[in-house]
Amino acid sequence: MGILSVFGKHRSLAFELTQREVLGRYRGASFGLLWSLISPFLMLLVYTLAFGFVMKGRWPGSTGSTTDFALILFAGLTVHGFFAECFTRAPQLIVSNTGYVKRVVFPLDILVWSMTFSALFHLLMNMVVLLLLQLAIKGSIPVTAALLPVVVVPLVILTVGVGWMVSSLGVYLRDIGQIAGVIAAAMLFLSSAIVPVESVPESYRIVFELNPLTFIIDQVREVVIWGRLPNWGGLGIYTAIACTVALLGHRMFNKLRVGFADVL
Template sequence: MNERRASELVAVLAEPFSAFGRHASLTRELTKRDILGRYRGASFGLLWAILSPFLMLLIYAVAFGSIFKSRWPQQVEGGPSYALIMFAGLIVHGFFTECLSRAPGLIVGNANYVKRVVFPLEILPWPMVMSAFFHAGVSMFVLLGLQLIQVGPPPWTFVFFPLVLAPLALLCAAIGWLFASLAVYLRDISQITGVLSAAMLFLSSALVPVEVISTDYQFLFRMNPLTFIIDQMRDVTLWGVMPDWIGLGAYAAVSLMICFLCYGWFRATRSGFADVL
């Protein structure tokens, strides 16, 4: 009896991650379709995955490096430029924003899946997260390539960047379940994602280090879930500092708890999707 209960508990805990188990092949195909479909019809095709972050980095290099002459407190002569430091933070924000902006359309935009009783709707956030991971990885290699040209070989700690993003990926999956469900019943949800994305950018350490912010507002910046990941991303890709494993572990634990809560909400509201759509 105890073994049966244990197996049932394991099955319940593993259910939100069935996209990597019994639905792995379907998740892989949806992710592939998502990535390739974004550039279908474009003259440069998948090359835009590299061109877009490169052009964005070029804009920030000109704007903040040449025009505003901005500097970062940790910036040293011969080290990473302000544009590279900022770009490392924008990669994290871009990862989050891609998931946030697309989450409300996961169910509303795939109404045909709702009518198929056998289709596992619960896996839809994961192809979105994996697609965002792909684009973050491409942007990261653009960052490392320009870092190689500008200051020399990047620190070996850059290999940890997927582990730094992993806890945020859990949080983004949770947002996917929550916003996808809410958008079915409240279509205005999609209208607030742009404002929320901008708030998450300007109230994080993506553009300015928290240390230079007035002490009255530092707490607000540190409470932003992007700030810690952005700082960790810069540590491993630019400064050669090992990740804060304890901090990442705590972040992952909280994200995992939020995952289960949002997945539970998604499962509880799923039965009404077909009636509303």
């Protein structure tokens, strides 16, 4: 129940922290929150130019057009961006909030939830841009796109669990913060975000399939790009594993938090 307290007695606190993070990112900017929509659109233009026109990339099973390739690529990169943002921020999450550590009554595990919700907001904005472009280019949005939240929720649960683990270990092992970016980059290039798994040699394919981002990226493309139903069995197994990771992560966080104040 401590894991789900963010949806109960601590939901107002989690909302305030998330709002502060989101608004703080755009504070002082002329366009404010509009940048949450402008940024992914500009990012999509860069991907289209680099991978579509310069590198002439094409995705198996698509129409072969540059716009289709850009949308497919964008869907994968935004999913990775969500996880990478949380993973790279987690090592410094507790260290950068020492004021909360010294408050005995403050629920420190809420910080991971607020960090995840903030990244989830930007993932939502990216998906809005993706759906709008899908509508503009193809003239319609697949009905299966309504299942997008069902596909993303298991990844959110997994991200929270990993966030608890990494943020608690980051207090004691500061080197984690130095290698988190490298690991996040490796997860990008060893997933289906950029390279379709089918085009990877059999001997290396297992590495891509074991990447926790590959399955979710493929399922997002199924419901948003291809207009097909997700793999319900795979989602069920993924959710079970994600919940296990979340439980273990929360237990680890609670065991290690007793020493946060002494270390900081």
